[in-house]
Amino acid sequence: AAAAAASHGAEDAPHSHERGPGQDHWSYKDRPEWASRYPDCGGAVQSPINVDTARAGFSPQLRPIQLSGYSLPSKERLKLKNNGHTVVLELPESLAITGGYAQQYRAVQLHLHWGSPAEPGSEHTVDDRRFPAEIHVVHYNTKYDNFEAAMVHPDGLAVLGAFLQVGPRENPYYRQILEHLYEIQGEGEEVFVPGFNVAGLLPANLNLYFRYNGSLTTPPCYQTVTWTVFNQTVQLSQDQISVLVTALRGDDDSPLQNNFRELQKLHGRHVLASFQTTLTSVKQMPPGGGSSSEAGAEKHSSSFQAGDVLAVLFGVLFAVTALAFLLYIHKHRSQTARLDSPTKSKVIYTAATTEENTA
Ligand SMILES: *[C@@H]1O[C@H](CO)[C@@H](O)[C@H](O)[C@H]1NC(C)=O
Numbered sequence: 450a451a452a453a454a455a456s457h458g459a460e461d462a463p464h465s466h467e468r469g470p471g472q473d474h475w476s477y478k479d480r481p482e483w484a485s486r487y488p489d490c491g492g493a494v495q496s497p498i499n500v501d502t503a504r505a506g507f508s509p510q511l512r513p514i515q516l517s518g519y520s521l522p523s524k525e526r527l528k529l530k531n532n533g534h535t536v537v538l539e540l541p542e543s544l545a546i547t548g549g550y551a552q553q554y555r556a557v558q559l560h561l562h563w564g565s566p567a568e569p570g571s572e573h574t575v576d577d578r579r580f581p582a583e584i585h586v587v588h589y590n591t592k593y594d595n596f597e598a599a600m601v602h603p604d605g606l607a608v609l610g611a612f613l614q615v616g617p618r619e620n621p622y623y624r625q626i627l628e629h630l631y632e633i634q635g636e637g638e639e640v641f642v643p644g645f646n647v648a649g650l651l652p653a654n655l656n657l658y659f660r661y662n663g664s665l666t667t668p669p670c671y672q673t674v675t676w677t678v679f680n681q682t683v684q685l686s687q688d689q690i691s692v693l694v695t696a697l698r699g700d701d702d703s704p705l706q707n708n709f710r711e712l713q714k715l716h717g718r719h720v721l722a723s724f725q726t727t728l729t730s731v732k733q734m735p736p737g738g739g740s741s742s743e744a745g746a747e748k749h750s751s752s753f754q755a756g757d758v759l760a761v762l763f764g765v766l767f768a769v770t771a772l773a774f775l776l777y778i779h780k781h782r783s784q785t786a787r788l789d790s791p792t793k794s795k796v797i798y799t800a801a802t803t804e805e806n807t808a
């Protein structure tokens with residue numbers, strides 16, 4: 450969530466100036482008071498939430514997320530800003546979500562949420578597990594003129610969220626942002642950074658995700674966000690996570706840390722999944738890779754389990770069939786033996802056939 454620059458808003462609010470003195474002076478410290486100034490923050494469709502994977506309903510209609518225009522040439526310059534709540538990278542409108550949502554959405558900005566050197570700070574949790582950090586890429590529905598117009602409509606916004614974890618290697622995409630944080634340590638400072646492939650900040654696998662209806666996670670908490678939370682995580686080196694967590698200062702010149710909102714109640718909402726969560730077992734991701742697929746890794750083990758079940762099933766089926774066949778052979782043999790016996794004549798057989806035909 451975290452606020453963004455005024456013009457382009459954020460998944461959060463337009464910043465101070467439009468609202469008069471003090472009006473936009475929210476902070477993570479006075480979260481309990483958000484609702485008194487921003488009524489939506491006390492609503493029933495708020496974010497973030499805990500995703501309970503066992504209760505997430507599989508929805509085959511949730512097609513893979515498709516992005517277009519995310520790969521930016523380095524000659525393009527993007528504004529990177531410390532707004533006192535987070536670091537925001539403003540995005541050109543050429544970036545868009547073209548698949549995985551019923552409508553088209555254009556990107557506005559992305560930003561991050563993190564904890565402290567001691568504690569993880571993702572906003573969403575999965576099965577009560579909090580990750581070191583979380584990225585949000587904020588988009589608005591192209592049927593509205595701009596972000597500000599869209600953010601007040603129920604179908605106005607789409608946010609792509611992904612979890613950041615510690616991996617063995619430096620992540621070259623996050624480097625494009627992190628190496629500039631020292632230039633914007635103070636609140637309100639900004640710098641222009643060269644374009645890069647912004648899709649690299651998201652997981653490699655955009656097919657596996659959770660979907661639910663929620664809100665901006667910072668004031669004014671508008672309940673207009675259709676959330677995508679990816680099941681695959683993104684890996685950064687330990688050093689990179691440390692830089693993210695320690696580089697910036699917030700409003701009162703103290704370290705900008707723990708900029709995540711507490712979990713919100715579901716109030717009967719359902720979380721959908723683009724994949725079958727219950728077939729996969731809980732398993733730690735393997736080390737390595739710029740990003741890792743927990744579910745991907747689990748898929749192997751789960752198809753293994755499914756394979757085992759099938760093997761047993763077919764084994765039993767085979768045994769039953771074999772037994773039935775043996776019984777049949779046995780019966781047929783004794784019948785043949787009876788027919789072949791010298792005491793039985795062809796007459797009996799013919800008579801039987803006649804009876805059959807008249808029956
Ligand atoms: C979100 O809300 C819309 C409108 O009420 C509804 O059609 C849709 O099914 C909801 N999505 C989810 C994931 O619950």
Ligand SMILES: *[C@@H]1O[C@H](CO)[C@@H](O)[C@H](O)[C@H]1NC(C)=O
Binds near residue numbers: 576679
């Ligand atoms: C991904 O999905 C699997 C299967 O439901 C779950 O065990 C795992 O915790 C999920 N991870 C994330 C980051 O969503």
Ligand SMILES: [Zn+2]
Binds near residue numbers: 450451
């Ligand atoms: Zn956010």
